[in-house]
Amino acid sequence: MSKPLEGIKIIDFTHVQAGPACTQLLAWFGADVIKVERPGAGDVTRNQLRHVKDADALYFTMLNSNKRSLTLDTKTAQGKEVLTKLIQDSDVMVENFGPGALDRMGFTWEHIQSLNPGMILASVKGFSEGHAYEDLKVYENVAQCAGGAASTTGFWDGPPTVSAAALGDSNTGMHLAIGILTALHQKIKTGKGQKVAVSMQDSVLNLCRVKLRDQQRLDALGYLEEYPQYPHGEFSDVVPRGGNAGGGGQPGWVLKCKGWETDPNAYIYFTVQGHAWAPICKALNKPEWIDDPAYNTAEARQDKIFDIFAFIENWLADKTKFEAIDILRKFDIPCAPVLSMKEIANDPSLRASGTVVEVDHPKLGKYLTVGSPIKFSDVTVEVTASPLLGQHTNEVLAQLGYSQEEISAMHDAKAV
Numbered sequence: 001m002s003k004p005l006e007g008i009k010i011i012d013f014t015h016v017q018a019g020p021a022c023t024q025l026l027a028w029f030g031a032d033v034i035k036v037e038r039p040g041a042g043d044v045t046r047n048q049l050r051h052v053k054d055a056d057a058l059y060f061t062m063l064n065s066n067k068r069s070l071t072l073d074t075k076t077a078q079g080k081e082v083l084t085k086l087i088q089d090s091d092v093m094v095e096n097f098g099p100g101a102l103d104r105m106g107f108t109w110e111h112i113q114s115l116n117p118g119m120i121l122a123s124v125k126g127f128s129e130g131h132a133y134e135d136l137k138v139y140e141n142v143a144q145c146a147g148g149a150a151s152t153t154g155f156w157d158g159p160p161t162v163s164a165a166a167l168g169d170s171n172t173g174m175h176l177a178i179g180i181l182t183a184l185h186q187k188i189k190t191g192k193g194q195k196v197a198v199s200m201q202d203s204v205l206n207l208c209r210v211k212l213r214d215q216q217r218l219d220a221l222g223y224l225e226e227y228p229q230y231p232h233g234e235f236s237d238v239v240p241r242g243g244n245a246g247g248g249g250q251p252g253w254v255l256k257c258k259g260w261e262t263d264p265n266a267y268i269y270f271t272v273q274g275h276a277w278a279p280i281c282k283a284l285n286k287p288e289w290i291d292d293p294a295y296n297t298a299e300a301r302q303d304k305i306f307d308i309f310a311f312i313e314n315w316l317a318d319k320t321k322f323e324a325i326d327i328l329r330k331f332d333i334p335c336a337p338v339l340s341m342k343e344i345a346n347d348p349s350l351r352a353s354g355t356v357v358e359v360d361h362p363k364l365g366k367y368l369t370v371g372s373p374i375k376f377s378d379v380t381v382e383v384t385a386s387p388l389l390g391q392h393t394n395e396v397l398a399q400l401g402y403s404q405e406e407i408s409a410m411h412d413a414k415a416v
């Protein structure tokens with residue numbers, strides 16, 4: 001069966017994580033993604049944090065599956081000529097170079113449009129065009145700091161904290177993928193391409209919108225009732241870090257389970273969902289709390305929520321996180337074990353759903369990667385190994401119409 005994006009040709013001029021995460025997603029769904037890399041070097045992540053000598057690093061293989069690799073020195077005349085042909089032959093070009101790099105290479109948006117008016121040029125930058133910081137180069141944690149994630153993450157008595165989740169990188173790539181698919185859809189109607197730009201700061205902020213909500217509520221009220229600081233602590237005039245508090249109207253916290261003294265992940269997340277108070281009390285063997293006016297409304301519980309969490313921790317003391325969830329799930333309580341990466345890697349459910357996939361790589365051997373988090377009823381996503389550097393150079397050049405002699409000459413001139 002053909003894949004939904006089959007026939008869409010994408011020039012993947014991306015590196016590190018934000019751009020590659022976007023193009024990998026499109027490759028999974030059937031696009032022909034040609035990764036353009038500098039001869040002899042390639043994407044910097046091929047080399048970063050290697051654990052097998054002479055084999056591409058997992059950082060690269062986990063972000064570049066299902067692609068083809070073309071080496072091309074786009075600063076040489078021959079390289080520019082090949083890139084020109086590729087642009088004329090493709091639907092989308094994705095890039096996440098530092099600001100101005102594509103222009104300096106001679107491929108301005110105006111030039112790209114003149115080569116192919118149907119081209120969709122999709123870019124990731126740290127900050128959006130016209131922003132006071134638009135000239136800055138940006139990596140993940142820089143974006144998390146600039147997008148409001150760091151100032152609102154962590155504990156109130158500690159420093160701003162970045163998240164392990166790639167809010168700046170992969171998240172921006174996902175935003176870009178949505179932009180590209182939207183532009184492809186519009187092109188069906190207009191026949192024209194367009195520029196799609198996503199900044200890492202904007203993408204982080206898009207995921208931090210509830211914190212902007214909270215800033216406005218704080219400005220109006222002077223307190224935020226769902227934060228641990230309420231009602232016993234102090235608020236300043238900025239949204240504080242809230243530890244592990246639930247971000248919506250349901251108080252929640254990370255609670256210790258049996259074995260927490262030695263196992264750093266012997267915890268569950270427990271949510272005190274307002275309308276589920278009676279089942280919570282039943283699960284905890286505390287039926288007297290069900291109708292007690294000191295406990296039976298969210299407002300009444302507010303000033304003793306940490307006493308309630310302490311009580312639950314006491315209940316959890318003789319239960320592993322998995323035993324606890326098996327009890328709590330019967331009472332329909334929103335909760336989950338805190339899973340380590342080791343547990344996730346070995347989780348049979350994640351393997352069965354194709355969320356964690358084992359891939360065979362010619363040099364690295366078998367490795368795990370994260371498969372498509374998007375599941376379709378009529379599309380099967382098969383994750384294949386990432387390409388070796390330049391693995392498809394000759395094949396792509398031949399498809400562009402170059403003869404074997406011309407290809408050999410390009411190799412000799414080190415243009416590919």
Ligand code: COA
Nearest residue numbers: 016017018037038073074075096097098104125126137138
């Ligand atoms: N052939 C010849 N030159 C190539 C090339 C190729 N195939 N591919 C890249 N280059 C050149 C670029 O033209 C650029 O040259 P120039 O600076 O002389 O004009 C150079 O390589 C380096 O590009 P740059 O992207 O600035 O690399 P960097 O390693 O200095 O910076 C980032 C890395 C990630 C900080 C930067 O690319 C950036 O800020 N990107 C935008 C935001 C982003 O995506 N961040 C990363 C998230 S994972």
